[in-house]
Amino acid sequence: MTTKYVIEIGAKPLPQDTHTCWSCGAMRAAHFCGSCGKVQPPQPVDYFAFFGLPPKLNIDVPALEKDFYEFSRKLHPDLSARGNAQEQQWSLEQSSLLNDAYRTLRDPIKRTQYLLRLEGFELEEQSKAATEQARATGEVKKQIVPPDLLEEVFELNMQLEELRMNRKMGDDDPNLTKEIQQHKAALEAKHDALLQELQTYWADWDALVDRNHGANAPAEERQKITAKMVDVLNRRNYIRNLVRDVNTALED
Numbered sequence: 737m738t739t740k741y742v743i744e745i746g747a748k749p750l751p752q753d754t755h756t757c758w759s760c761g762a763m764r765a766a767h768f769c770g771s772c773g774k775v776q777p778p779q780p781v782d783y784f785a786f787f788g789l790p791p792k793l794n795i796d797v798p799a800l801e802k803d804f805y806e807f808s809r810k811l812h813p814d815l816s817a818r819g820n821a822q823e824q825q826w827s828l829e830q831s832s833l834l835n836d837a838y839r840t841l842r843d844p845i846k847r848t849q850y851l852l853r854l855e856g857f858e859l860e861e862q863s864k865a866a867t868e869q870a871r872a873t874g875e876v877k878k879q880i881v882p883p884d885l886l887e888e889v890f891e892l893n894m895q896l897e898e899l900r901m902n903r904k905m906g907d908d909d910p911n912l913t914k915e916i917q918q919h920k921a922a923l924e925a926k927h928d929a930l931l932q933e934l935q936t937y938w939a940d941w942d943a944l945v946d947r948n949h950g951a952n953a954p955a956e957e958r959q960k961i962t963a964k965m966v967d968v969l970n971r972r973n974y975i976r977n978l979v980r981d982v983n984t985a986l987e988d
Contacts, residue, residue, distance in 0.1 A: 767830055768810045775811055778829045782854055783837035791851060792945050793938035797842055804838045848934065848965060851941075855962045882971045889978065892919045896985050903988070913986070920982045923975050930972040937965045 755776075757764040762771035766788070769776065784791045787803055811830045840846045881889050895916050902909055941961050944953045952958075 767807065767834075773810065775823060775827045775830055777826055778833060783840050783850060786833060786837045787841065789841075790945055791854070792942040793844070793848060793851060794942050795841065795847070800838070800841055804834065807834050844938075845969075848938070848969065852962055852966060852969075855958060857962065857966055882974055885971075885974070888919070888922075892916070892978070892982070895919070896982065899985055900988075916982060916986065920979060920986075923979050923982070927972060927975045927979065930968050930975070934965060934968045934972070937961055937968065941965075 755764060755766075756762065757769035757772060757774060758776065759774040760769060760772040762769060764770055764776060766779070767776055767786075768774065782791070787800060789795060789800075808831075811827060811834055813824065813827045813831055840850045895912060899909075899912055899916065902912070944957055944961060947953070
């Protein structure tokens with residue numbers, strides 16, 4: 737397999753095939769030697785560059801899977817079992833990076849979150865930090881309600897509180913449960929609609945990458961699109977958590 741693109745994100749270029757193999761000196765592929773098959777030292781590249789892909793959000797997942805299995809056969813640690821300690825370590829590092837890159841890029845939401853991290857948005861880490869702080873202090877984790885959901889969330893929270901009070905008293909209100917289930921269905925529809933909205937920003941981002949021929953696009957243009965994706969993901973995550981809370985309340 738040969739390198740398809742040379743892309744730079746965060747000043748981490750994909751290694752080109754002009755490098756020579758440390759073992760036989762032949763021209764090699766980025767991760768393994770095309771002549772002797774030896775695993776090469778890992779390079780500091782992002783997940784897109786690892787697979788020789790441009791930093792785009794609409795990708796050919798079947799082709800990614802095919803490349804993954806091809807790399808797996810070439811980089812598997814068992815192939816370096818008879819090599820020296822350095823070769824074995826390189827193989828472990830390459831295989832680990834391969835697995836992480838594949839798991840991230842094959843999932844459209846994880847792929848988006850990863851690209852945003854490359855652009856400086858540590859969404860997942862911020863969420864984890866807030867959760868850990870809430871656990872340490874005993875405080876309720878603060879979440880900002882999306883403005884377009886304020887009224888709906890207020891009403892739903894009132895209904896959930898009423899449901900909990902009724903159950904403590906041994907009462908059952910089928911109409912209340914039905915209304916909560918209707919709210920849940922509406923939220924799930926909005927969750928799906930946000931994915932469609934996010935996909936439009938994927939197209940905008942990919943067009944930006946194409947216009948710049950794979951090079952880094954101007955920061956202002958990148959920020960306009962990434963800000964929109966961050967907003968959609970925040971709203972989508974909030975709705976997902978809200979639906980989870982509703983399910984928990986209905987099941988208790």
